[in-house]
Amino acid sequence: DGGITQSPKYLFRKEGQNVTLSCEQNLNHDAMYWYRQDPGQGLRLIYYSQIVNDFQKGDIAEGYSVSREKKESFPLTVTSAQKNPTAFYLCASSREIGNQPQHFGDGTRLSIL
Amino acid sequence: SQQGEEDPQALSIQEGENATMNCSYKTSINNLQWYRQNSGRGLVHLILIRSNEREKHSGRLRVTLDTSKKSSSLLITASRAADTASYFCASMNSGYSTLTFGKGTMLLVSP
Numbered sequence: 001d002g003g004i005t006q007s008p009k010y011l012f013r014k015e016g017q018n019v020t021l022s023c024e025q026n027l028n029h030d031a032m033y034w035y036r037q038d039p040g041q042g043l044r045l046i047y048y049s050q051i052v053n054d055f056q057k058g059d060i061a062e063g064y065s066v067s068r069e070k071k072e073s074f075p076l077t078v079t080s081a082q083k084n085p086t087a088f089y090l091c092a093s094s095r096e097i098g099n100q101p102q103h104f105g106d107g108t109r110l111s112i113l
Numbered sequence: 114s115q116q117g118e119e120d121p122q123a124l125s126i127q128e129g130e131n132a133t134m135n136c137s138y139k140t141s142i143n144n145l146q147w148y149r150q151n152s153g154r155g156l157v158h159l160i161l162i163r164s165n166e167r168e169k170h171s172g173r174l175r176v177t178l179d180t181s182k183k184s185s186s187l188l189i190t191a192s193r194a195a196d197t198a199s200y201f202c203a204s205m206n207s208g209y210s211t212l213t214f215g216k217g218t219m220l221l222v223s224p
Contacts (some may be wrong), residue, residue, distance in 0.1 A: 004155075033211070041215035042201055043156075048212075058211065090155055097210045099144050099163070104155030 002027045006091050006105035012113050013078065013085060021076045021108045023091035031097040032074035036060060037088040037107075046089075050073055050097045078110060086112050119202055119218040127223055132189040134218040136202030137182075143205045145178060145185050146212065150199045159187070159200075168221075191220045 006023045012021045018111045025032065030051050035043040045058030049068040063082025068074055074093075089108045094100040129211040136145070144163045149170045162169045162174045162185065169176045177190040189196055199219050203212040 008156075035214075040216065042216045043203075044214075047212055048211055092156075099161070099205065101146060101157065101158040101161050102156075102212065104148075106155045107153070109153075 002092055002104055004093055004105035006089075006108050008108060009106070011108055011110045013110060014113050016080045018077055018079050019110065021078070021089055021091075021110070023074045023076065023104075023105060024072055025074075025091075025093075026072060027093055027103060028071070029093035029095050029103070030071070031100070032068065033092040033094075033102065034058075034064070034066065034074070034076045035090045035092065037090060039092045041092060046076065048097070076089045084109055119200070119215045121218060122216070123221070125190055125221045128193055130192055130222075130224070132192050132196070132220055134187045134200050134202075134220070136185045136187070136215055138185075138202075138204045138213075139183065139184045141207040142180070143207055143209075146203045146205070147174075147185075147187050148201045148203060150201065150217070152198075156201065169214065189220075192220075194222050194224050196220060197222045211222060 007022045023058040033048040034046040037043050044060050046064050047066040052071050055066050055068050065077045090101040091105045094102045118137050146161045147159040150156045162176050162178045173190045178185045199217040201217045203214045
């Protein structure tokens with residue numbers, strides 16, 4: 001079955017550490033997205049990528065970095081510069097950027113030790 | 114920045130009843146989308162309605178869009194316990210290619 005796989009499901013980070021969240025899709029979608037969800041809140045866009053080797057900052061990119069070296073993969077690194085990283089992180093993809101529905105993974109919950 | 118705002122924040126109904134959730138937005142849009150999220154899971158796309166459409170149906174779901182009032186509603190008819198979830202609207206603003214999500218409505222359907 002086609003879909004989006006996020007790993008790990010739960011992740012713990014120590015102060016000062018960088019951690020990388022994995023997102024892989026086999027839907028042959030060009031566009032991919034990373035969102036952050038805090039309790040009782042909607043989703044906020046961190047980064048998005050329209051195509052391989054291209055990505056743009058979203059509304060809350062500070063303290064995060066991404067890469068898009070392969071169409072299938074869009075990893076997110078939460079750096080030590082992100083002072084409040086505890087959240088639920090969701091990856092999504094769409095056939096192309098724009099007027100398309102987005103398909104979501106099941107998320108990674110990141111907590112600080 | 115967050116634009117869509119859902120109303121109510123929470124809704125509790127009995128199985129078989131209809132559930133109506135509303136969404137308001139502030140600027141002109143290309144389309145508006147509704148998603149469902151079960152607890153601890155990712156979002157699932159329900160319906161996309163374009164700015165030149167007024168109503169759309171999918172099974173027990175009915176979405177309306179009123180661009181003059183900058184609002185949309187999602188109606189779930191004959192609700193089931195399995196419909197228990199959070200429901201989010203997301204707008205794609207004119208001139209932009211990404212979605213802006215609201216804070217969601219938590220729906221509880223009791224057997």
